[in-house]
Amino acid sequence: MNGKTLNGKLKIDFCCYPENLPFSRFPVNEEQKSGRIFDWPTLKRLYSFVRPYQSRFYLLVFIILLSASLAPLTPLLIRYTIDNEIAAGDYQGLTLMLMLMIGVLVLQAIVQFTNTYLSGWLGQHVIRDIRVQLYRKILHLRLKFFDNTPIGRLVTRSISDVETLADVFSEGMAAIAGDILQLILIVAVMFYTDWRLSAISLSMIPLMLLSTYIFKEKIKDSFNEVRAAVANLNSFVQEHITGMSIVQIFSSEKIEADKFRAINNEHRKANIRSIWYYSVYYPVADIISALGVGLVVWYGAREIINEEVTFGTVTAFVMFINLFFRPIRMLADRFNTLQMGIVSTDRILKLLDSTDYTVNNGTFVPTAMKGEVNFNNVWFAYNNEDYVLRDISFKVRAGETIAFVGATGAGKSSIINLLSRFYDINKGEILVDGVDVHDYELGALRRNIGVVLQDVFLFSDTIENNITLGDKRISREKMIEAAKLVGVHDFIERLPGGYSYNVMERGSTLSVGQRQLISFVRAMVQDPKIIVLDEATSSVDTETEEMIQNAIDKLMKGRTAIVIAHRLSTIQKANKIIVVDKGRIMEQGTHEELLQHEGFYANLYRMQYKEVV
Known part of the structure; x- marks a missing residue:
């Protein structure tokens, strides 16, 4: 199961496969463990799969950095427009500034499109190569390996774990780096513009970081529960559809329906818990952000009256706050995505590195075999x-x-x-x-x-x-x-x-x-x-x-x-x-x-x- 947000809503990808998990609870097993966020050896191995597409990868990194660099530009242009063109009544200058802002917005849209397309393109090509390489590896493993390895685990490696890697490229390391760079640039611009408004604006950071950390830990646990619940559900359905003749021969339809209802209830509860955490976190994050905006407006209004700051500066800081807190909200999801990607990569690499295959060092190819x-x-x-x-x-x-x-x-x-x-x-x-x-x-x-x-x-x-x-x-x-x-x-x-x-x-x-x-x-x-x-x-x-x-x-x-x-x-x-x-x-x-x-x-x-x- 891959869990992530889409427009602030929980999106769960049900692509897990049965791992013989018990129905009544969610034990921590290999399918549920969370990895370290920055597992450098694993990330280095993962980059080796990107090497055939490194030109596009570097272009994607550049686009992400460019996107982060463009983020503070719009508030600065609005500040300049309000304090200079509007305040002076210069309609020609206002028109030029509006055209410039429209150009910046178009450039940001192009950069965002390129970022989304390139990350998706790169992710799909990499997971295609990994899946082909993984299947070739499975084809050459000796039968002893299959005797000791559940088939469901191999299916999970080939499909679910590989698919998780696509999110690592679209929402993983590069995206995290872009978010962090955006935060640094915004803070730098804010302090350069007005250190007092900056201090007021960032006073809500401890609350935001605390709520984000709590959410990150809770949603990680809930994702593990959903993974186990989906595995239980898939395992039960697969096994009982395969053995449907036995169920019907012994007239056990009602008993099996009751069992399925209980398992399905656990699945529902696990998903509702995940949805609940998202339902709580985003309003809390919005409230914290609104508090920051309120403090800026309150302090800024007083400074405007005292002619210490301009109206354009306060307006820019309201926009800075929204730009600053949005990546913080996204970082929790991105870190979870990266963690799941690291775990999936580690599992895949263990299978790729397996030496439990039949050694084919022989070179003799008979022209005609007798059969003795x-x-x-x-x-x-x-x-x-x-x-x-x-x-x-x-x-x-x-x-x-x-x-x-x-x-x-x-x-x-x-x-x-x-x-x-x-x-x-x-x-x-x-x-x-x-x-x-x-x-x-x-x-x-x-x-x-x-x-x-x-x-x-x-x-x-x-x-x-x-x-x-x-x-x-x-x-x-x-x-x-x-x-x-x-x-x-x-x-x-x-x-x-x-x-x-x-x-x-x-x-x-x-x-x-x-x-x-x-x-x-x-x-x-x-x-x-x-x-x-x-x-x-x-x-x-x-x-x-x-x-x-x-x-x-x-x-x-x-x-x-x-x-x-x-x-x-x-x-x-x-x-x-x-x-x-x-x-x-x-x-x-x-x-x-x-x-x-x-x-x-x-x-x-x-x-x-x-x-x-």
Whole structure:
């Protein structure tokens, strides 16, 4: 959530994302912390993103300084006009002064327009570059990072935190510098003009500074509360819309509506508190400013009567007071904006500086991969302590089919994740065609390994884009050929628009079996030399499974296949079946050999056979 004022009114940008915050209160977490206003290392890093646009940045600084310098000019011109042209009855001189003041006002309008446009232009270009750089970074982070990082936090980094940086340029450091310079110039001009009226005018400063400081602290706390309230609201709505089928199955609509009402009330209260602080501060600031004006008018009127000061001087000081107190009122908002920008920048930089990515130092790009796979004494742990794979060794010759079976959590999926280097091993070595996987260029390695998972993810896009993933090297003819081999071409052609049919979010308009078949085409269209099926047929019906099995029989010729399956009927033809339990290989052999061994595999086979019977 970004909070700021617009024409004296509270403006709240609801762009926060759920962070699993509790519904009943607002704990301080990473999303709520306030940073130091002048965190120079962070500001220096932020400036590095501005460097490609530094000419416009320096122009913006100049424009801000020019705007601050023009601020005292109008009161001085009015003072001169009243005391000289009007007092002398010089209508020609009055006309010239009026034209000069109109020119100054036009110049101020041009400067203000340039300031607003340049700050917005610069902010949008910088956040575009940061967002692109941030997303590229996320694309290359290893899966271990995503295992330990909530998705909502990454979304917040990419959208909400980056968007906050735009305000840093429009209302942040440069704007604060401009406000401070304006205050200094006005005070200097005021004391140069009349030190006594200046002292009277500035007597209200302590009250204004005190009220501004209190407001700044209160509104900062209220912004934190609103951030938490929005996160709670978004979290609840997202989770319960996703799980709406469960809500309706158990007739929990009224219960969930009551929960939502309570959360929404907290959201309303948090926003009203923010609005209340603004509602109090601006009238108080206006009263303090009015008191200053009143004192100037009272003292100035007496001095005019005594002929100590002129009427034009008093009029100018009334204008000076308004010009002086306006930036003070704005500084509270600007400091909060800068604080939030510093925090957001710090979070973004931490993500950009993350070293938790797969190192791609390999340079080997095979001209033609055969598909031979060797695991030699492989040990692996997700947290570098508890090994999920222990001394795994096996060999798959090019063109062979090898199958893994075992209980859930035995380590089967970890084996195939290591093959594609989604995770890196702790000990041992993995060879593909006799070359260590770390020596391969990562893209070349993964393009030769086609993976079909049990949990299929389809993007909200056309079937064609879900198959090719935007890879221009894959022709439409090649895609259709792969679809025909899998046996889904006719089904796709019957859909409205055929391959241009939009499958919606997560492929919700397709059945589980249809999504699985499309994911199979997605793997096959890359023409990989190694095929990995991670329980790819466990979520489909018998007819769809037969379609996939028929496609496998055609496509496995000349390719290496690694299959993980609960249905033993799908792996009986495998060249070798490996039984894994608690991270170790317990048995391996053909289907017939393992049945004769009367071990784990034989018991599992008999249990499934009884279920079928």
